[in-house]
Structures are given as C-alpha cells and as structure tokens.
Amino acid sequence: MSEEKKPGKKRSHHLRVPVFDDEKEAIEAQAARAGMSVARYLREVGQGYQIKGVVDYEQVRELARINGDLGRLGGLLKLWLTDDVRTAQFGQSTILAVLSKIEATQEEMGKVMTKVVMPRSEP
Template sequence: MNDKAKRITRKSSTPIKVYCLPEEKEHIEAQAKRAGMSAARYLREVGQGYKIKGVVDCEQVGELARINGDLGRLGGLLKLWLTDDVRTAQFGQSTILAVLSKIEATQEEMGNIMTKVVMPRSKL
C-alpha cells in the first residue's frame, strides 16, 4: 500500500452529528465567523478544549488608523502654536481650545472603536 492509502483524513472519518435549533445554529455560525473559522472547525476546536481567539475586525483597525492620523495632525497644529510659529500668529485662544476639544473628542472616538475591537459583538 502507498502512503496515501494509509493516511486517515477528516473527510474519510466518521462525522459527529449535532442536532440544534435554528437559532442555535445561527449563533454557532456567527461565533465561528467572528473567529474566522468554519462552523465545523469552530465546533471541533471548542469540543477539544481549545480557547477560541477571534480575529480583529479589519474595518475597525482601519478606523483606528484614521483616528490616529487625525490625532497626529491635531497634535502638529498644537505644537506649531506652542512654538510661536509665524504661521499660527493669527490663531486665538478660541482656536486652540477648539483644537484641544477636537483632540478630546477624537480620543473618545478612538476609545469607542477600541472597545468594539476588544469586546465580542454579542456583548455590545
């Protein structure tokens, strides 16, 4: 016999049937998708005691990168103002307070996105 004939694969093994209600099936499939796995792999790994680690949502990471860029630009403006740069001579205190307020709002937005990345969606 050759090596291929001796090798046992999952497809050639006996499956385990799991009966569940439609909403249970949807929940399992959603959990598997959030973890970046097929439902079969998800159930196989959970059944063997593996801790499932979810994948980070790429859209949310992109949003964090955008917010980080906003904070960098705002910080640059503030730095120019603090160095008494000629280009910022026309900025008054109200403009600086507006920049600081925008930085605070952006930090809050970033915190909200980070919470979504870290917390499972089912808990939000």
C-alpha cells in the same frame, strides 16, 4: 499525530446536533467572530481548545487613520504653542476647538480599539 489528523486525510465521521434557530445563529456568529467555519469552530470547542482572539484588520486600518488625525492635530497645536507668526490670527477659541477635536478623536479611537481584538469564545 493521530491518523485522523494527518494532512490530506479526510474526516469520515459526522456528528448531528439538533439546535434551535437562535442557537444556530449564535453558533454561526461565534464561528464568524473567531474567523472559522462552523464545523471547525464546533470541532475545536468540542475538544476543549481555548478559542483565542482574532484581529479585525479593517478596524486596525481605522485605528491607523484615527492615529494620523491625532498626529496632525497635535502638530497644529504644537505650532500654536510656539507662538509662530503663521498662527497669530488664531485665538483661544480655535485652540479650544482643536483640543475638543482631539478629545473626540480619542473617544473614537477608544471605540474602535474595543473592536480590534474580538473575543472568539465569548458573546
């Protein structure tokens, strides 16, 4: 480990990089997506480190909620398919509505999944 990278040691050199407003916003957005400060992000990218994905825990919680919805809908559908007397009053249209809800929920889950692991180095 070089002397500059020892824990507790402060960095003493600063680099000045002039940027346009839109470049500044893009760099700040990329750093935020990576879960890093702008300084750390630029330092790591500048040294050739590959920026890896960061998990968005809010989206993971949303996926857990959606998964629970799918489980409940699947349980209801299973009950209907067993010809349980409690579900005798439900017709084909109700079952088709539940299947439609399951499909919509799967689509919602797919959208959330694309946001879960955010790429750190790609826009």
